[in-house]
Amino acid sequence: MEQMFKRWPTKLLLKPYLCSHSHRLYRHKTFAMNKLFGFTIFIIILLLISSCQPAEKHQRFLITGEAQGTSYTIIYYATDMVFTQFQADSLLDAFDMIASSWEENSIISRINRNDSTVEADADFINIFKQSQRIAEATDGAFDITVEPLVNAWGFGFRNKTEMDSHVVDSLLPLVGYKAVKLAGNKIVKDNPAIQIDYNAIAQGYSVDWVAGFLMNKGIKNFLVEIGGEVLAHGSKPGAAQWVVGIEKPAANADAPQILEATVALTNRALATSGNYRKFYEKDGIRYSHTIDPATGYPVRHSLLSATVIADSAAIADGYATAFMVMGLEKSRAFLNEHPEMEGYFIYSDDDGNFKTWATAKLRETINEQ
16 A cells, blocks of 8 residues: 555645535536536545544644535644645645646646647556556446536536437547557547546545655555545554445435445545436436446436445546446446455345445445444
């Protein structure tokens, strides 16, 4: 775990009641694609107060704030406050200038405008490579070029288009992860009209980004949460584990948030994606914000939320999105072949009742309510 963070910058300067609402309706600085302008499942970070007192000379520091159109929470234990809210805000602002499509002069925005002078930095390239690996592993269920469809269906940052099969067919040629490639530090697109959007992985990556900064500051026991994506490292005093909660699917976007399950995390990351809060209805049909890159249409299946636990928040984030496209059966089969990850799915049966499925290892430890 420590090695994966060694490359993170330390020169950048860097709010819990951790009850993250994970709205991802980014207002001004956002990664606005189907997952961020869509709804990422509400994750409750249960900060259960331990009866154990902190180790001598170590204090609990809590930082919370707003970034990427959502909230963030950082908790860490150290002898003094070596990481502040100002540093956190500065760090996340710097990340926006790499991966936020809402920042006009960010690297990703300039690439999407086909600015020939822009060069991708190391973090942009790392996100690109991770995205392409997930895309390849999931046969394109995860795809960073799906933005034109997301916008057209009304879940992006542009006005909704009146959709029909002709519009979908006209946009599909602009979607395909194999049509974008990395050549040195340049992104090459087969069609200049292709748009890259890191929404479905960038928030997780920003969690890893902050975690890496904390590691480089010598902080070993911490939890970072941004918009519901979580990474927990080490433990609380007395070896108490960090505990994260997963929301039960709601009937509509305004329904109260109810806890479905809790899971303990140690040196692992967790991300959840779902369909049940971000949608619209037209002519009696519900349209989900999750768009299938292969068909160009919103997905319509029984999977309501997908939670993934992995070594990094970016990986968990990306696969949670991919599973919402793949559906229950394909996602279960995938996880059974990939023991390096754990998964928890909430789905509806033929009678509309909520059911859950978990990977074998997670089923032994998860605490369902």
